[in-house]
Amino acid sequence: MASLFEKGRKILKNLAGIVFFIAAPVLIANASSSEESSDKKFSPSEMILHHIQDTHEFHIWGELAMPLPIILWTEHGLDVFMSGGFYHGNGTITTDKGSYILDHEHIYYAGEHGNDGHAAKPLDFSITRNVFSLFLSFALISWVFISIAGKYKKRGTAAPKGMQSFFEPIIIYVRDEIVVPNIGEKKAGKYLPYLLTLFFFIWINNMIGLVPFFPGGSNLSGNIAFTFTLSILTFLIVQFSANKAYWKHIFWMPGVPIPVRFILAPIEFLGTLSKAFALMIRLFANISGGHIVVLSLASMIFIFKSYVVGGVVTPFLLFIMVLELMVAAIQAYVFTLLTSLFIGMAVAEDDHH
Amino acid sequence: MELLIPNPGLVFWTSIAFLLLVFLLSKFAWKPILQTLKIREESIEEALKAAELAREEMGDLKADNEKLLVKAREEREQLLRDASKAASMIKEDAKADAEAISKRMMEDAKVGIEAEKQSALAEVRSQVANLSVEIAEKIIRKNLENDKAQKALVDEFLKDKSFN
Numbered sequence: 086m087a088s089l090f091e092k093g094r095k096i097l098k099n100l101a102g103i104v105f106f107i108a109a110p111v112l113i114a115n116a117s118s119s120e121e122s123s124d125k126k127f128s129p130s131e132m133i134l135h136h137i138q139d140t141h142e143f144h145i146w147g148e149l150a151m152p153l154p155i156i157l158w159t160e161h162g163l164d165v166f167m168s169g170g171f172y173h174g175n176g177t178i179t180t181d182k183g184s185y186i187l188d189h190e191h192i193y194y195a196g197e198h199g200n201d202g203h204a205a206k207p208l209d210f211s212i213t214r215n216v217f218s219l220f221l222s223f224a225l226i227s228w229v230f231i232s233i234a235g236k237y238k239k240r241g242t243a244a245p246k247g248m249q250s251f252f253e254p255i256i257i258y259v260r261d262e263i264v265v266p267n268i269g270e271k272k273a274g275k276y277l278p279y280l281l282t283l284f285f286f287i288w289i290n291n292m293i294g295l296v297p298f299f300p301g302g303s304n305l306s307g308n309i310a311f312t313f314t315l316s317i318l319t320f321l322i323v324q325f326s327a328n329k330a331y332w333k334h335i336f337w338m339p340g341v342p343i344p345v346r347f348i349l350a351p352i353e354f355l356g357t358l359s360k361a362f363a364l365m366i367r368l369f370a371n372i373s374g375g376h377i378v379v380l381s382l383a384s385m386i387f388i389f390k391s392y393v394v395g396g397v398v399t400p401f402l403l404f405i406m407v408l409e410l411m412v413a414a415i416q417a418y419v420f421t422l423l424t425s426l427f428i429g430m431a432v433a434e435d436d437h438h
Numbered sequence: 439m440e441l442l443i444p445n446p447g448l449v450f451w452t453s454i455a456f457l458l459l460v461f462l463l464s465k466f467a468w469k470p471i472l473q474t475l476k477i478r479e480e481s482i483e484e485a486l487k488a489a490e491l492a493r494e495e496m497g498d499l500k501a502d503n504e505k506l507l508v509k510a511r512e513e514r515e516q517l518l519r520d521a522s523k524a525a526s527m528i529k530e531d532a533k534a535d536a537e538a539i540s541k542r543m544m545e546d547a548k549v550g551i552e553a554e555k556q557s558a559l560a561e562v563r564s565q566v567a568n569l570s571v572e573i574a575e576k577i578i579r580k581n582l583e584n585d586k587a588q589k590a591l592v593d594e595f596l597k598d599k600s601f602n
Contacts, residue, residue, distance in 0.1 A: 137441065139448060210447045219448075223455045230467035237470050242478035256471060277472065278464035286456060309441060310448035314456065373441070 129384035136380055137304050137373055139213045140190055141168040145299040153217060157192065158208035159183055168211070183207075215311070218303035222290045230285070259284050263422050267429035276428055279322070283315065284421040291372055291413030295406065306416075307372030312365045319424045320361035327431035360427055364420060371416050375409040 143151040152169035161182045170178040171187035177195050178185050184195040185207070192209050212220075229248065236249050245253045264280050265273045290306040305311050333339065335353040338346050382402045386395050582588045 139445065208446065210450055212451075213448065215448055216451045219451055219455050223459055226459060227462055227467075230463050230471070234467040234470040237474040242474060242481055253475070257475065260472070260475075274472075278468040279460055281468055282456075282460045282463050286459060308445075308448060310444035310446075311452050313444040314449050314452040318453075318456070 127384075127387050129381065129388065132384065133377055133380045136302075137307065137376055138190060139215045139304075139308060141187060141192075141211055141213050142172055143214050143217055143299065151299075153214065154212045155185075155192070156210040156212065157185070158210060159194075160207075164207070214303050215305045215308055218290070218293055218300070218305045219311075221300055222286070222293055222305070225293075226282075226285055226289055256281060259421065263418070264425050267422070267425035268432065269429065272432050276322075276326075276425070280421050280425055283424060284417050287315070287368065287420050288414055288417035291416060292410070294372060294376065295409055295413060304373060304376050307369055307374075307376055309365065309369050312368040315368070315420070316361040316365040319364060319427060320357070322424075323360075323427045323431045324357070326428060328433075330433065331431045360423070364423055368416055368420055371412055375405075375412055378405055379409065 141155060142153055145151060150172065152167045152172075155164075155166050155168050155171075155178075157164040159182055164180055164182040166178060166180055168187075170176070171185075176186060179195070185192050186195040187193075190213075192207060192211075194205050194207065229252070233249050233252055236246070240246070240249075244250075259281055260273070260277060263284070264277050268276055287306055290311070293301045294304055294306055296302055335357065336350050338349045338353065341349065379402065382398050382405060385398050389395075582591060
């Protein structure tokens with residue numbers, strides 16, 4: 086009898102949770118719309134673009150935002166200050182090195198801005214939201230793996246435990262399914278640390294991007310600068326580890342008539358660049374695309390302000406979020422796989438002639 | 439289009455953070471982790487091989503045991519057979535001995551008995567002779583108590599003895 090009562094209470098509780106879960110976005114939408122209706126109308130594209138791009142402050146909740154340090158290389162040397170002033174008051178920050186203004190998240194010298202529409206910009210090395218997120222992932226990844234390594238040192242070859250047993254199969258998967266088959270048993274060891282770091286760096290940054298509240302939610306791995314850096318590194322590693330056979334296959338393709346070799350050389354050479362380019366675009370588009378889909382769905386609640394739309398959109402949003410969790414892992418896998426493949430092609434022994 | 443232009447600041451920080459991470463993790467995480475994994479895999483491999491070897495040895499041992507057991511059984515049977523043979527031999531010997539002894543004893547007894555018999559017979563004979571003599575004496579004495587009898591006897595003798 087008592088257990089039945091308990092069960093009933095549990096079901097009711099779950100039901101209440103589901104109802105709240107579906108209604109909450111609508112309630113929030115109504116609340117924020119009543120707040121904002123006096124200032125400006127909700128614009129989903131603006132909100133989404135703002136989210137996708139980098140910012141110089143970290144928005145936390147409502148009006149609450151964390152100012153971030155601005156680091157500029159100006160005509161007068163290094164200039165460091167906090168970003169708060171850009172978002173409050175008249176939006177101009179003046180230091181003893183000069184005064185600056187923020188326009189669409191770009192920092193310009195204040196005096197020159199707006200004169201000819203093409204103002205001079207100092208070099209911006211600020212700790213933006215994405216850089217903040219980058220440091221967060223850096224701290225997280227180094228803490229996780231160095232502490233796991235400590236466990237391996239302490240426990241020796243004993244069976245893995247706790248966090249160790251979560252990451253060990255992934256590490257072994259990257260080693261045995263991604264790196265070794267593509268690069269080969271003999272040379273894999275040299276590239277394995279880099280590729281493991283690459284995999285977890287992309288994966289964890291993708292995951293941080295999916296956390297919808299502070300300190301997650303940045304779009305670091307969907308930022309072109311991030312993917313550009315990683316694909317450039319892949320490109321450089323491939324070119325520097327390439328052996329003679331690889332270069333021969335690019336500039337003087339064996340086994341084809343000589344005139345064709347002249348045609349193939351520029352194509353093959355462009356191929357080396359386009360591989361890296363594709364890596365850059367693939368990660369950027371997948372992660373940014375995911376963020377855009379999630380935000381667009383959430384925006385529908387704020388546009389329609391209807392319980393019906395909320396009830397339909399929220400489960401679908403949940404579904405997309407789960408999908409994005411998968412995409413986060415898949416994109417890390419694809420990037421690491423292709424990098425291993427390119428390295429493997431570059432270091433392969435010339436044995437098929 | 440703005441989205442597609444890499445921001446140099448972020449490229450700078452990403453490069454620094456990522457390369458530092460590669461360096462840090464290679465040195466302090468991947469090296470011990472991969473080493474331990476390798477050692478563990480090797481030890482597992484070795485343990486499996488050792489187990490296989492032990493199993494083979496166990497099989498050999500079992501076969502050996504079986505052989506030993508068969509041999510032991512045979513030996514036991516042989517021993518039992520020998521023992522029973524020996525036992526029956528001892529029994530036979532004992533029986534023969536006993537028979538011989540008893541035979542000898544019987545013979546001795548027979549000889550003894552014969553000797554006794556002879557001596558007893560001799561005794562009896564002498565006794566009988568003595569008795570006969572005594573009886574005869576007594577009879578004679580009795581018969582010859584009076585002169586008449588003596589005379590009759592002499593007559594008898596004389597009658598028998600013919601002086602021809």
